[in-house]
Amino acid sequence: MILIRIVYYFLFTGVVSVLAWSAGLLMLARNWKHPNRTRLYWTAFALSAFALVTANRNFENMAAIGMDQSAELAAQDKRAETTPEDADASETSEAGDATGDAAGEDGEADGEGIVTGEVAAAQTEEVPTIPLYKQDGKVEREEGKKIGDKTIAEAAEVEEEEQVVQGRTLTAIHLFRANHYARMYRTLAIGLFWIALVLCLVDYLAKFNTTFGAYCILPIACRFVDSFSRKTHGVLVKNASREALLEFLTCSLRKGETFIYCGAGDPWAHAEDSAPAGVAHGDTGFPCSKRRRPEASVPALARLQLADPRPWLLDTAIAGLRGIQCQHLETWEQCRSNLRPRVWPLLRTPRLNVARLNGSIAANFMLESTWFGRQCLVVDGPDNAKKWLAELQKFLRTRVHVLAQARRSVNVVWHVDVPIAEEDLKELLFLCEETNYKFVLIGPHAVSADIAERFGESYDDMPHS
DSSP, X not given: OHHHHHHHHHHHHHHHHHHHHHHHHHHHHHOTTOTTHHHHHHHHHHHHHHHHHHXXXXXXXXXXXXXXXXXXXXXXXXXXXXXXXXXXXXXXXXXXXXXHHHHHHXXXXXXXXXXXXXXXXXXXXXXXXXXXXXXXXOOOOOHHHHHHHHHHHHHHHXXXXXXXXXXXXXXXXXXXXXXXXXXXXXXXXXXXXXXXXXXXXXXXXXXXXXXSOOOSOOSOOSHHHHTTSOOOSEEEEEEOXXXXXXXXXXXXXXXXXXXXXXXXXXXHHHHHTSSOSSOOTTOOSOSBOTTSOBOTTSOEEEEEEEEOSHHHHHHHHHHHHHHHTXXXXXXXXXXXXXXXXXXXXXXXXXXXXXXXTTTOSOHHHHHHHHHTTSOEEEEESHHHHHHHHHHHHXXXXXXXXXXXXXXXXXXXXXESSOOXXXXXXXXXXXXXXXXXXXXXXXXXXXXXXXXXXXXXXXXXXXXXX
16 A cells, blocks of 8 residues: 555656665665675665655655645635625525514414514614715725735636646645655655665775775775775785786785895786885985985886876767767767877885895885885895895784784785795794785795694785786
């Protein structure tokens, strides 16, 4: 019964809104434990947003419905059709009937057949006097009263026009129910919209800390984000391509984190067709200004990038020109093919290669700068990797003694075919967990079952999009 009333009151817009709202609610209720719930959550959010927009539209439609007063107007017209003479005649007949009845009961007839009650009433009846408002004769109407009557007439015409424009009308009880259902459904649509949005944000923050499952990455890594999901501090990967490795390091930096990469060579050297990244041999100063901006000579990675909108604008313009069959379409297409999209990097972080520093800067200072997120380090070569791993262990021991943790995680990637002693590996995993570091071991390293259990994640190949 209620569904029939909703269809009757809401019509097409309201029914479509209710269907979208029901679909969104069903998606949220059934897929909160689904492995691919992210896509379903955002689909439910889109449906709830559509339902909210159409619910507001339906609420406006309900507010525009007028009240059906046809029965009252018909009774009023029927009363207006009765003439004053008919009304007086009916009143006189009713009064005569009432008097006759009273005389028949209380009055007595005299000798001539006249009822004494009627004679007494005739004797006591007085001659009607002229009313006071007619004694002064004919009086002209005041101008203000004419204006008032004219205003009332115009208001009546406007009201009649509004009733014609409204179109749809309902009786008083149905109009009350329609407005009540519209308000109630609008409240439900607003509630579902905010519930879907909160669930999407919670799911986003929960997947933000995963090693390879984050999406729409923003530099928002902090303790607050870490509180939404448990972060693994040990990852074991048997094989990783250069593209997958570069993607992982770039994504970790875009999260707001930093990294220390230890490998056989600089993974960015082949990508940039240049020498390993770093400062010149003669430079001894730290390659960052007081505002933490890297110098132009130092390679840097962007935590946030803005895409070039020109390709999208040109594609939109070309599609429109094709629709109108423009003569200069070839010129626009040639301009689009010659356009080289640009990317504007923001929040740049320097990427230093310690092999080019030649010991000019202390290792403890470099590790501390990485701890605070000021730079990323690239350590190439097996000998340098062993040396810096020992320095890293010493640095993390001092942090554990004072119970210090990094505000944003630092990813330590070991991509060297040099085995790490089991005791050192155990200690390194413990130190990383206590200081909010993440240790990623890449390569066919032989690890015992006890060590393998200490790694929170294990992959045969590094995931790559």
